[in-house]
Amino acid sequence: MQRTAKILVTGANGMLGRDLVAVLADSRVTALGRQELDIRDADAADAAVAGHDVVVNCAAFTRVDEAESKSDDAFAVNAAGAGNLAAAAARHGATLVHVSTDYVFDGTSSVPYAEDSPMRPLSVYGRSKAEGERRAASLNPGRTIVVRTAWLYGENGPSFPSTMLRLADQGSSIRVVDDQFGQPTWTRDVAHHIARLLESGIHSGTFHATNSGATSRFEFARAILQLGGFDTNILIPIPSTQLVERAARPRYSVLGHDAWSAAGLTPMRDWRSALAEAMEQGALTTP
Numbered sequence: 001m002q003r004t005a006k007i008l009v010t011g012a013n014g015m016l017g018r019d020l021v022a023v024l025a026d027s028r029v030t031a032l033g034r035q036e037l038d039i040r041d042a043d044a045a046d047a048a049v050a051g052h053d054v055v056v057n058c059a060a061f062t063r064v065d066e067a068e069s070k071s072d073d074a075f076a077v078n079a080a081g082a083g084n085l086a087a088a089a090a091r092h093g094a095t096l097v098h099v100s101t102d103y104v105f106d107g108t109s110s111v112p113y114a115e116d117s118p119m120r121p122l123s124v125y126g127r128s129k130a131e132g133e134r135r136a137a138s139l140n141p142g143r144t145i146v147v148r149t150a151w152l153y154g155e156n157g158p159s160f161p162s163t164m165l166r167l168a169d170q171g172s173s174i175r176v177v178d179d180q181f182g183q184p185t186w187t188r189d190v191a192h193h194i195a196r197l198l199e200s201g202i203h204s205g206t207f208h209a210t211n212s213g214a215t216s217r218f219e220f221a222r223a224i225l226q227l228g229g230f231d232t233n234i235l236i237p238i239p240s241t242q243l244v245e246r247a248a249r250p251r252y253s254v255l256g257h258d259a260w261s262a263a264g265l266t267p268m269r270d271w272r273s274a275l276a277e278a279m280e281q282g283a284l285t286t287p
């Protein structure tokens with residue numbers, strides 16, 4: 001991507017969208033939140049994409065449990081909305097960077113999911129995101145990059161770390177599942193890696209934008225409390241079966257990073273180093 005490339009960011013007021021807009025500050029960026037562009041509206045999507053070289057879609061229906069009873073709403077945004085942007089990108093010769101999720105996998109693996117592993121989502125949210133990936137790639141062939149991320153936290157949204165810090169601050173004991181494994185990931189690191197992808201001139205493929213390493217939810221909580229200076233003895237490990245959640249989550253959704261190296265790019269750093277920096281910078285809110 002040239003420095004003069006015009007970039008449209010959708011879902012620009014979300015947790016990732018805000019960090020991405022901040023990271024791309026030097027470039028020519030149009031940042032549209034849901035109020036300015038509802039990606040479910042195909043005509044509005046087409047008009048917004050016109051004149052841009054790149055579209056980064058950070059807009060999504062992200063309430064995983066709510067999606068179970070609002071399947072139409074989830075698919076309207078995550079599948080049809082992604083399709084609208086891809087069709088518009090194809091008409092205007094733009095590259096689409098479509099953000100997706102580890103929840104497209106079923107979690108039965110015991111080794112990291114490769115970029116081309118078959119998608120087998122467990123939840124409505126996961127199915128809607130998988131369909132979004134398919135539509136994005138098929139409607140803008142050769143010019144769609146899928147960027148899957150996972151377990152996000154950041155300055156601009158409620159997240160697992162901010163919840164842990166709030167509960168610890170209240171002095172409550174906290175029950176955390178110890179049988180779900182994944183990659184805690186800082187939105188700012190994802191934003192920087194999307195920027196690197198754009199600079200690299202790559203126009204297609206699937207990349208896993210997660211911090212490296214892997215951990216359980218319980219160990220993630222422990223690291224957060226340790227860094228926050230709280231007593232980690234307030235944490236109680238529980239199995240997922242004791243958690244009442246409407247949507248099924250993958251037990252193991254660690255994502256492999258081979259595509260970065262194959263493209264001559266460096267995978268994202270270790271999750272502990274990212275978490276430490278995020279906390280040091282005060283990037284985790286305690287809502």
Ligand SMILES: NC(=O)c1ccc[n+]([C@@H]2O[C@H](COP(=O)([O-])OP(=O)(O)OC[C@H]3O[C@@H](n4cnc5c(N)ncnc54)[C@H](OP(=O)(O)O)[C@@H]3O)[C@@H](O)[C@H]2O)c1
Nearest residue numbers: 011013014015016034038039059060062101149150151152
């Ligand atoms: N958070 C995670 O742990 C996680 C994990 C894996 C993948 N992801 C993916 O990462 C991406 C960014 O997620 P995030 O955590 O930044 O989520 P987020 O904070 O919920 O941001 C999503 C944004 O999309 C907006 N939006 C919803 N419907 C829209 C529509 N029809 N048209 C335009 N904008 C719409 C939302 O606006 P409203 O708030 O007004 O609805 C919100 O600002 C998504 O693709 C998500 O699936 C997230």
